[in-house]
Ligand SMILES: O=C(O)CCC(=O)C(=O)O
């Protein structure tokens with residue numbers, strides 16, 4: 001297997017995505033005996049499209065992760081990157097691979113996606129104080145060359161995230177309405193990504209995803225969500241970690257991003273690269 005890390009666009013071209021046939025319907029979770037989540041949390045995921053908050057890392061563990069991220073960000077900025085440019089990080093940094101494959105996180109994800117799961121994405125959304133960047137209302141599945149839409153994002157709070165420093169916000173129940181129409185974001189949106197769904201509140205109520213550092217939320221790839229600009233003096237860093245059921249097919253060579261984190265991938269579609277040697 002090649003040891004070179006392929007380079008993937010964090011945000012693929014809209015026209016390229018439109019050419020890929022995708023089944024973007026919500027697939028409810030049926031799991032009578034969850035291992036880590038409660039039956040109520042499974043029901044909440046099906047009804048509302050998210051589960052939150054779930055405590056994963058202790059104060060000591062998340063402090064260590066935060067210190068690691070601080071050093072990584074310094075390195076990346078010195079090389080010309082920024083606080084949003086660290087993506088597909090599990091293919092480059094062993095420490096991020098370890099978080100993506102952490103048993104406690106994977107137990108929760110597997111309760112939602114089944115016994116065979118790949119982890120394929122890891123992207124830091126680090127809002128520096130007053131950096132002016134928002135994340136416009138969007139559905140993750142709209143950005144991804146994956147089908148069917150059986151994918152879940154774990155948002156790990158590296159810093160405490162709350163209304164003051166612009167936590168992520170969900171539109172409860174919006175995962176039931178299918179793939180929504182969006183417009184290309186305009187410069188005034190100051191969007192980290194490039195799609196904007198208008199009038200989100202017509203699809204459900206806004207829920208603030210306030211999390212303490214070390215906690216996660218999990219959301220469906222069809223759930224409408226976003227976040228406002230961070231107008232506080234506190235940083236708001238989250239690590240988004242993306243998972244899919246192993247029977248999901250990826251186009252644009254995104255299968256190369258996937259590592260097996262639970263069970264197996266009988267078809268060998270996902271490349272399952274080894275842990276990167278450097279942290
Ligand atoms: O961190 C944010 O504010 C948005 C992250 C996001 O869009 C996601 O987790 O899918």
Ligand SMILES: [Fe+2]
Nearest residue numbers: 138139140225
């Ligand atoms: Fe998202």
